[in-house]
Structures are given as structure tokens and as C-alpha cells.
Amino acid sequence: MRALFYSIKGGQGKTTHAVSYAKHARLRLVTNDHQNGTLEIYGGVFPPGHLTAVRPEDSFDPLRHPDTVFDFAGYLDGRVIAAARASDVCVVPVCFQSTADMVPAISTVRALLKLNPNVTVVINNTERDVIPLVREILGEQFPDLPVFVVNKSRYVWRLADEGRTLLELVTLGGLYEHTLRKMIPQVEALYRHLDRFRYRAEVDRTAFEPIRLFGGLR
Ligand SMILES: Nc1ncnc2c1ncn2[C@@H]1O[C@H](COP(=O)(O)OP(=O)(O)O)[C@@H](O)[C@H]1O
Ligand SMILES: [Mg+2]
Helix, strand or coil, X not given: CEEEEEECCCCCCHHHHHHHHHHHHCCEEEECCCCCXXXXXXXXXXXXXXXXXXXXXXXXXXXXXXCEEEEEECCCCHHHHHHHHHCCEEEEEECCCCHHHHHHHHHHHHHHHCCCCCEEEEEECCCHHHHHHHHHHHHHHCCCCCEEEECCCHHHHHHHHHCCCCHXXXXXXXXXXXXXXXXXXXXXHHHHHHHHHHHHHHHHHHXXXXXXXXXXXX
8 A cells, every 4th residue: 555645734633643554554664855854853753774765866656655644845746646546545634823823734735636536634743713714615625534533632732752642642631632532533534534544455456466467367
């Protein structure tokens, strides 16, 4: 399975969610954000070799990366386009601070939908009272778009330091469980949704094998 986490704008939660889902689903992570410290910060979270960066001078073919989460930032360049086309699902985190944030969010979703029908938005790290507004704006633009919410929580800041994923936070004990009691079901709902694409990709792959074998025998 391949999943692309992408938004044109930075600071939305791409890396936070890409790392966490990759760990949950035991996928590798490829980032194009080689200057923002993703490798340094999250290197210890993954088994050796499971977190890599593509640099501007590297060639990149997403088909050479099975079972991978792409955490891509920046312009919608050839690599993002290739990753979007090759992915089973594309996730766009949106951190809403003002209506100005909706312009890059909408253009990201619109661009990705031209490349892949399976686009999902996560309203992330957003004040609770404006979430209905964000849902409304997205719903007007994209009536069929799956939209999930992951609350703003200061515990998320510690994930990188502690080498933990969002879901792992809940196992830490009573205080966390209490503080995160709203966020955990949100993350679980998002992962159930993404896992459906993962299982489908797995079924497609195993269904494809006998055909290749048959083709090879002729
Ligand atoms: N749900 C959340 N609650 C609180 N802080 C968050 C949440 N999601 C992300 N953050 C914080 O926001 C910042 C940007 O997140 P990051 O995943 O690095 O964004 P991006 O990869 O899109 O630039 C980080 O400091 C991260 O810890
Ligand atoms: Mg990032």
C-alpha cells in the first residue's frame, strides 16, 4: 500500500500524521522534506532504512517504493504528482487558523483529485469552535470528500521527542487517557478509513499474482 500525505502549505500536520500512520500500518516513510529535520527528528522512530529522504538531485519513482507512506511538502511538482497517482489514498491535513488557510487547502484537494479519486482531509490541530465552519467550506467545494478531525493537543508536540505515535500515547496511563479521550477515537476512525485502502491494496496484489504466473507460463 502507498499513501501520500501532502499539502501545499507547511505546518498542517503532514509529518505528524504520516509518521504515525506509517508506524501503525508498518509502512516505510519517504520524505522530500530533507531540510526540515524530518530525518533527524523521526530517525529513531523507524527501523533502520525505513525512513528515507528524496533530495532534489535524486531520481524518484514511487513504484519502486511499495508499502510506503510519502510525506511530501512544497510545490506540486513531478514527484508529488507521481506519488499521488501511485498511491492508494492521499491525505491532506488542514490546520485552520483563519479562512486564508482554506485557499491552499482547497487548491491542494482540487489538484490531488485530478490525480487520484481517493483524497481524504484531516482537519487537524484546529480550535474546536471553527471545525464546523471548515467542514462547511469543504462540503460546499467537495460534497463527497471524506473528512476526519484530529483535535489540537499539546501532547502531540511531544511525539517526536518520545518516538511515539498518536495511538501509542493512550497506553501511557490515566492522565493521557483522560486528556486524549476525544482524540483517540478520532485517530482510530481515521486509521480504520485508511486501513480499508491498505486491505484493498493487499487483496489486489494477491489477486494479481496468479495472473502473472499464468502469463509467465505461456
Ligand atoms: N493535532 C495536533 N495538535 C497539536 N499540535 C499538532 C497537531 N498536529 C501537528 N501539530 C504540531 O504542529 C507542528 C507542525 O506539524 P507537522 O506535522 O510538522 O506539519 P507539516 O509536516 O505539515 O509541516 C508540529 O509542531 C506538530 O507537533
Ligand atoms: Mg513536515
